[in-house]
Amino acid sequence: MAQPIRMRIKLEHDFADVRVLIEHPMETGLRKDPVTGELVPMHFIQSMTATLNGNAVVEAQWSRAVARNPYVQFRVNGAKPGDVVGIAWVDNHGESNSTTMKVPAPS
């Protein structure tokens, strides 16, 4: 079921810049389905974490007012090539997804 979590990591001189695009409808519950006319139920990511080598670096709590297919960019000092960045989320339906990516060498 997992919708992709897309991640791009760039190692700057002393921090890793991480950009994440998460596929998720982030439905507010206020939108009408154009076909049925019914309100599409609320369905949004509530909690999101970013980890570096298993240690939490970012912990985010979200409302339904974060955009559809949400984008987050953050920076972690002291990251080195080969370090593992993890992203995980859980939504109001109890659904979740996660992914990891290694910090690349500086380009």
Place this chain on the structure above:
Amino acid sequence: MRVMRRALLARLCAGATLWSAALAGVLHPLLALARQWNKKAFEAQALADALNELGLTKAAESREVIVKAPEIAENGAQVPIEISTAIAGVDTIYVFVDKNPQPFTASFSFMNGAQAFVVTRIKMAESSLLRVIVRAGDKQYTASRDIKVTIGGCGE
């Protein structure tokens, strides 16, 4: 909460790959975090109620909280914002959109080397103040930007 956690665990167990060694370290903090999702704060319709619930009632205006946001949002469904600060000891950045039905939009907490810096995209129902509060221990700082949201008739 407990029911939700069981349901979550059930779903997670169903996806065997999620329990691989590489990912186990990712999920543990997530479950703890999910339990702390502040329903009262997120569902508050009055800004004051959200701020009270979050204990953010003494934020001082600060030029050191840098909020980059559009003057006129191209589309209220995808408004890019950037928040950063050089203030020391920041643990959390809180984002509010005053005129959204529920003003409390997001919080980002930083630890273990993460910078007090975040870029994200938010939804705005109408023209509103974007309000940011930064917490550094028992100190709170705030900055805001006025963002206009228009709904035009053509667009191209």
Place this chain on the structure above:
Amino acid sequence: MKAVRTVHIARLAIGVLLVLTPLASSAGPEEDRQQFVSFFRHRFPNVALDDYVYGALMANADGREQYEQIMEFPPFIDDIERGKKLWETPFRNGKTFSGCFADGGRGVLAGYPYFDEQLEKVITFENALNTCRRANGEAEFKYGDRDTMGVLTAYARSLSDGARLNVRVDTPAALTRYEAGRELFFRRIGQLNAACAGCHLYNAGNIMRMEVISPALGQATHWPIFRGGEELMTFQGRFKRCMEQMRAQPFGYNSEEWNDLEYFLTYLSDGLPLKASVFRK
């Protein structure tokens, strides 16, 4: 864009009547294009020619910055991926779309639309995609269907990103179709009696319905668009929306009128760089 003034749609008819004549007669496609270019460059002296591809954003730094931020990692990547899957998935006979085009489809969009002398009509890129499907024993996609043709073009058109349009109007028969497209551009239509030219030529840069009007120059380069980062719209999908907004009966996807109009409009943007799948408000 610093709007010159706000235009009431009903006044456009009068405006069009008064100023229509100078650019209404055609000396040929290249002369037309140069007249359009010099008209716009005179009106927007500080906008580089290549920046016309940004449409209403071309002189709006605030809007442009949002565009760049969103385009750096767009929310509609999932739709482009769906299009990529359609492009790469073999037909029942084992062949793929890339086999129908030179260089696997890379750069080919620069040559569309073109006039086919045998078939005696304008061929759009979407026509070519459907021709490929038919030739390989598959049913055509509906031109207006978002989840087939729409997403397919979101990917397939991006194979030509950065290529500069190279539209040819080489024969008398091709010129007839080009001129038919041009005539439609200048024709007053619908209950509002408005011509494309009334907005996208004579009132480009002005505000109507709280929107800055984009100039015709550059319009053909950047399809499909994703309105609000979500609503996929093709070039002819935009014709449909526009004609409906002018309270005119839309001609219809793949109609001769719209294919001719697309031919004319794309010629206007000859030489400008292509970029598919862009964010718009």
